[in-house]
Amino acid sequence: MSTRGVTRPVLPRIGLIVAVVAILAVLVGMVAGVGAILSQGGVAAGNPFAGTSLYADPASKAATAADTAEKAGDADDAAVFRRIADVPTAIWLTPEKQPIGEVGGYVADLVTAAAKLGQVPLFTVYGIPNRDCGNFSSGGLTVEQYPVWIDEIATALDESGSIVILEPDALALADECDNVEERLGEVGDAVDALAGAGLTVYIDAGHSNWGPPAEMAELLNRAGIERARGFATNVSNYNNTDREQYYANTISGLTNGAHYVIDTGRNGNGSTGEWCNPAGRALGAEPSASPSGSAQDANLWIKPPGESDGECNGGPAAGEWWNESALELAADAAG
Numbered sequence: 001m002s003t004r005g006v007t008r009p010v011l012p013r014i015g016l017i018v019a020v021v022a023i024l025a026v027l028v029g030m031v032a033g034v035g036a037i038l039s040q041g042g043v044a045a046g047n048p049f050a051g052t053s054l055y056a057d058p059a060s061k062a063a064t065a066a067d068t069a070e071k072a073g074d075a076d077d078a079a080v081f082r083r084i085a086d087v088p089t090a091i092w093l094t095p096e097k098q099p100i101g102e103v104g105g106y107v108a109d110l111v112t113a114a115a116k117l118g119q120v121p122l123f124t125v126y127g128i129p130n131r132d133c134g135n136f137s138s139g140g141l142t143v144e145q146y147p148v149w150i151d152e153i154a155t156a157l158d159e160s161g162s163i164v165i166l167e168p169d170a171l172a173l174a175d176e177c178d179n180v181e182e183r184l185g186e187v188g189d190a191v192d193a194l195a196g197a198g199l200t201v202y203i204d205a206g207h208s209n210w211g212p213p214a215e216m217a218e219l220l221n222r223a224g225i226e227r228a229r230g231f232a233t234n235v236s237n238y239n240n241t242d243r244e245q246y247y248a249n250t251i252s253g254l255t256n257g258a259h260y261v262i263d264t265g266r267n268g269n270g271s272t273g274e275w276c277n278p279a280g281r282a283l284g285a286e287p288s289a290s291p292s293g294s295a296q297d298a299n300l301w302i303k304p305p306g307e308s309d310g311e312c313n314g315g316p317a318a319g320e321w322w323n324e325s326a327l328e329l330a331a332d333a334a335g
Contacts, residue, residue: 047259048163048200048229049289049298054088055114055121061321062089062306077323080330081306087286088122089265089301090165092319093153095127095141100149104156111160124165124235124302125153125194128186132169133177143182150190154197163200165261165302166190166228168235171219172206180219188224195227202261205231208239208247209271217254229297230259236303237263238271238281245296252295265301268333277313277325282332305329 057063062085069078091110098106107123114121127149131140141149157164167187174183187203194201203225205216220231231251234244241264248260268282283305290296306326308315315322 047289047292047297049287050292052289053117053119054163054287055110055117055119056086056088057091057110057121058085060085060089060091060304062304062326065306065321065323065326077327080327081323083330084283084305084326087301088119089304090122090124092124092126092304094139094319095145095149096139100141100145100152103149104152107153107162108156111157111162115160120161120163122163122165122300122302123153123157124168125150125190126168128167128170128183128190130177130179131167133173143186146186147189147193150193154193154199157194157199158197161198161200164194164202165232165235165300166194166201166203168204168232168302169206170204171216171223172204172210174219184219184223188222188227191224191228195229201228202230202232202259203228204235205233205248205251205260207234207237208243209237209273213247213250214254217251220251220255220258225255225258228258230261230295231255232261232263232300232302234263234267236309237275238267238269238278240267240270241285241299243270249295257295259295259297261298261300261302262296263302264299265303265305266329268329276309277315277322279313279328280332281329282335283329284333 062081066078066081066085069081093103093107095103107121110121127141127146129140129143129146140146167190170183170187174180177183191201191203203220203223205220225231231248233248241262244262248262252258252260264284266281267284269280272278272280285299287298287300289298306321306323306329308318308320308322308325310318315325
């Protein structure tokens with residue numbers, strides 16, 4: 001607005017100096033605050049897991065398996081399954097199980113249940129078009145359906161404080177799926193919708209055995225990592241935590257300090273290099289927040305231990321509960 005012709009009162013010299021100093025202090029504070037927000041990928045400074053209790057879904061497949069074992073009189077198996085069920089683990093959202101028109105109500109009910117316990121749910125969003133390029137977890141939505149599904153999730157979770165792992169394997173598989181630009185756009189739009197609803201979003205970034213960190217960092221930058229909290233590594237994989245930290249710290253340095261989380265659910269014995277139901281693996285470190293000042297925000301259980309990677313090495317379909325796997329993971333962790 002123009003101030004031409006407006007007569008201003010004249011401040012005494014000391015008053016003018018004080019006023020100028022005060023204005024400069026406000027401006028410096030504003031710049032510092034904006035810098036802090038931007039350096040956190042659009043999220044205010046502070047680890048979102050610090051002081052946060054994550055929600056363990058009482059209707060998880062592990063909990064159901066424990067109930068079934070108890071009813072069958074298998075007390076030992078039930079105890080193992082209950083131990084897994086009691087650990088807060090990501091709740092996976094797929095259009096096959098939670099389609100358009102239903103997913104919003106489903107996540108809203110989970111948020112309500114978690115809030116009654118003073119807890120926060122962790123979700124994995126897994127429905128991108130041409131998901132998994134026709135492999136064991138093939139499926140997903142059409143290009144037209146995907147933003148509708150994402151918007152329904154974002155609307156239902158608006159300002160709930162929920163945490164989201166966004167589209168495992170989507171960027172890492174983009175070249176193989178031959179749809180890099182399309183994937184980048186879909187992931188970027190999903191980040192905008194979910195982060196715009198006040199959610200803490202981590203874009204999946206593959207893992208340390210998949211490809212060079214510089215290549216993943218470039219994809220993350222192009223997908224809009226600066227608008228998310230950060231990225232996730234080792235989802236549904238088995239690499240040991242030290243290896244993933246090295247990979248993730250390299251990516252963080254190439255993405256303006258983006259924060260990250262690591263899936264430690266099944267990495268207790270590290271990796272054999274095989275990704276689909278490898279034998280001899282073990283439960284890893286349970287979810288916990290990382291120390292302040294670290295680029296890593298937390299260890300998490302993102303892929304639910306006990307759920308199959310796919311129809312390989314004797315396993316059932318991807319995502320289905322597998323008693324033998326759960327028992328082996330627990331036994332090897334205890335051994």
